[in-house]
Amino acid sequence: MKHETIETNVGWLIVLTLIVISIGGLVEIVPLYFIDDTIETVQVDGKDTIRPYTSLELRGRDIYQREGCYTCHSQMIRPFRDEDMRYGHYSLAAESQFDHPFQWGSKRTGPDLARVGKKYSNEWHVQHMMNPRDVVPQSIMPGYPWLMQSLHYKDVADRMRALKMVGVPYSETQAEFDANVERYGKDVADKLNINSAMDNLISQAQAGNYDGNKNDITEMDALVAYLQVLGTMVDFSKFDEGHFAEFR
Amino acid sequence: MSKDKTQQTVQTTGHAWDGDLQEFNNPLPSWWLWAFYATVIFAIVYWVLYPTWPVGNTYTKGVGNDITYTTTDGKEVTSHWNTRSLLLKDLADARAEQAKYVEQLKAASYSDIAKDEEKSAFAYSMAKVLFADNCAACHQAGGNGVIGPYPNLLDDAWLWGGTFEKIEETIRNGHVGNMPGFKGQLSAREIDNLAEYVLSLSGQGSDATKAQKGKPLFSSNCAVCHGQDAKGQILMGSANLTDSIWTIVNVPAAATPEAKRAAIVNLLKTGKSRQMPAWKDRLSDTEIKILTFYVHELGGGQ
Numbered sequence: 001m002k003h004e005t006i007e008t009n010v011g012w013l014i015v016l017t018l019i020v021i022s023i024g025g026l027v028e029i030v031p032l033y034f035i036d037d038t039i040e041t042v043q044v045d046g047k048d049t050i051r052p053y054t055s056l057e058l059r060g061r062d063i064y065q066r067e068g069c070y071t072c073h074s075q076m077i078r079p080f081r082d083e084d085m086r087y088g089h090y091s092l093a094a095e096s097q098f099d100h101p102f103q104w105g106s107k108r109t110g111p112d113l114a115r116v117g118k119k120y121s122n123e124w125h126v127q128h129m130m131n132p133r134d135v136v137p138q139s140i141m142p143g144y145p146w147l148m149q150s151l152h153y154k155d156v157a158d159r160m161r162a163l164k165m166v167g168v169p170y171s172e173t174q175a176e177f178d179a180n181v182e183r184y185g186k187d188v189a190d191k192l193n194i195n196s197a198m199d200n201l202i203s204q205a206q207a208g209n210y211d212g213n214k215n216d217i218t219e220m221d222a223l224v225a226y227l228q229v230l231g232t233m234v235d236f237s238k239f240d241e242g243h244f245a246e247f248r
Numbered sequence: 249m250s251k252d253k254t255q256q257t258v259q260t261t262g263h264a265w266d267g268d269l270q271e272f273n274n275p276l277p278s279w280w281l282w283a284f285y286a287t288v289i290f291a292i293v294y295w296v297l298y299p300t301w302p303v304g305n306t307y308t309k310g311v312g313n314d315i316t317y318t319t320t321d322g323k324e325v326t327s328h329w330n331t332r333s334l335l336l337k338d339l340a341d342a343r344a345e346q347a348k349y350v351e352q353l354k355a356a357s358y359s360d361i362a363k364d365e366e367k368s369a370f371a372y373s374m375a376k377v378l379f380a381d382n383c384a385a386c387h388q389a390g391g392n393g394v395i396g397p398y399p400n401l402l403d404d405a406w407l408w409g410g411t412f413e414k415i416e417e418t419i420r421n422g423h424v425g426n427m428p429g430f431k432g433q434l435s436a437r438e439i440d441n442l443a444e445y446v447l448s449l450s451g452q453g454s455d456a457t458k459a460q461k462g463k464p465l466f467s468s469n470c471a472v473c474h475g476q477d478a479k480g481q482i483l484m485g486s487a488n489l490t491d492s493i494w495t496i497v498n499v500p501a502a503a504t505p506e507a508k509r510a511a512i513v514n515l516l517k518t519g520k521s522r523q524m525p526a527w528k529d530r531l532s533d534t535e536i537k538i539l540t541f542y543v544h545e546l547g548g549g550q
Contacts, residue, residue: 034302036306081335081338081339086381088530118525118530120386120525121524122523124385127397128385134394135394
């Protein structure tokens with residue numbers, strides 16, 4: 001085909017441009033699905049330790065997305081010395097395998113949150129969300145006081161079903177539940193059961209009482225539950241220092 | 249005139265829009281073309297040296313640039329080039345460079361560090377960064393805390409003890425301080441009298457009769473935790489109520505005797521639980537030691 005034909009025909013130009021550009025993506029992305037080491041195996045005593053979010057944490061993740069926290073916060077610690085010293089162990093691919101969409105990001109107006117779990121108390125998170133300047137006087141992060149409103153969670157089972165469709169191992173049938181028991185152990189499998197999603201959400205919120213208000217399950221409960229689990233699913237002391245480098 | 253000139257020197261694509269709008273069809277400048285060929289050659293060299301091509305369920309690992317590093321437990325590991333091993337090498341190199349100081353700090357007792365200028369300068373410079381990254385969000389950049397939620401680390405009052413050992417234990421394992429609420433157990437008047445008694449303990453009382461009525465209530469309800477002398481017990485982090493340093497109730501900010509009492513009444517009714525997180529999983533032993541030294545030196549260490 002002659003150069004001129006392509007340049008003077010918009011239809012051809014679009015189609016061929018798309019093909020040329022997609023080659024870059026295909027060559028870089030597709031093989032990763034076939035390479036065994038892309039997602040690290042993280043097992044302790046034969047059980048996977050990285051699990052999907054519980055129903056409450058999942059609602060927290062939804063709120064994180066709704067509020068656009070990702071516009072200022074990344075969730076991926078790069079394998080560099082300065083990042084390691086500030087945030088902790090570099091993020092594993094396995095740690096975001098159940099995030100749809102992933103929250104990696106590269107825009108850091110605020111610090112990376114990939115390992116913020118358990119770093120602060122629940123009380124701190126609540127104060128910080130209500131008005132960041134109460135705890136960090138020089139903070140430029142906006143306040144989110146409306147998160148103290150009641151959490152809408154009637155549809156949480158549907159939200160889990162949607163994620164199940166893209167491969168997140170929430171269970172609905174007995175066979176799926178048994179597979180989760182095998183993979184994660186009974187305690188975790190119970191939390192991933194769609195049939196008891198609402199009960200699980202309520203009992204986790206009540207036991208955790210993340211927002212310090214026992215009378216109501218709020219969006220704050222969900223968001224803080226989510227923040228407190230970030231980066232805590234891998235106990236790196238159980239693995240050799242070079243273990244996760246072997247996957248690369 | 250210009251039109252004539254261009255038509256002589258450059259080719260056009262041959263078509264014209266709006267009568268005279270034409271498109272140049274110049275060959276690429278040769279420097280550009282050669283730069284392009286150079287990138288192609290570079291890519292081929294890169295493919296050989298670095299992990300690149302997928303092959304089935306694995307990939308080519310590259311040749312000739314293996315990375316060798318020493319782990320924290322002294323093992324030598326060699327690996328093909330990858331960013332994770334590169335980081336481990338980077339960390340190992342940094343450890344080796346700092347080893348001189350870090351080993352000294354590890355071996356030294358706290359009082360040795362305090363006496364040795366070089367050691368304490370090193371500990372200080374590292375601690376400042378660690379404190380800013382991990383502690384300042386609660387205890388504030390200067391360590392002065394916030395009356396109410398986060399204790400001041402600069403003063404002489406310690407909930408959990410101000411010796412090196414106690415501070416280290418606090419940082420390593422964290423603590424939960426729990427002051428219960430007495431709303432259901434005591435009447436409003438009893439709580440009011442107790443609050444007046446608490447104020448009188450640090451010489452800030454204004455109503456001796458009320459305080460007198462509060463005293464027996466204190467013995468029966470509060471002394472278990474705060475002690476008969478109300479000086480607090482570091483075993484449970486119960487505050488010393490006889491000094492004029494306040495960690496939860498903001499008495500200094502209250503202007504009138506009534507406001508002071510009201511602030512205490514509020515705490516006695518609702519109670520307060522505060523959590524200092526544990527850092528043993530997040531920070532190394534050396535980092536905890538350095539921070540302990542720093543907090544102790546901030547002021548009032550025992």
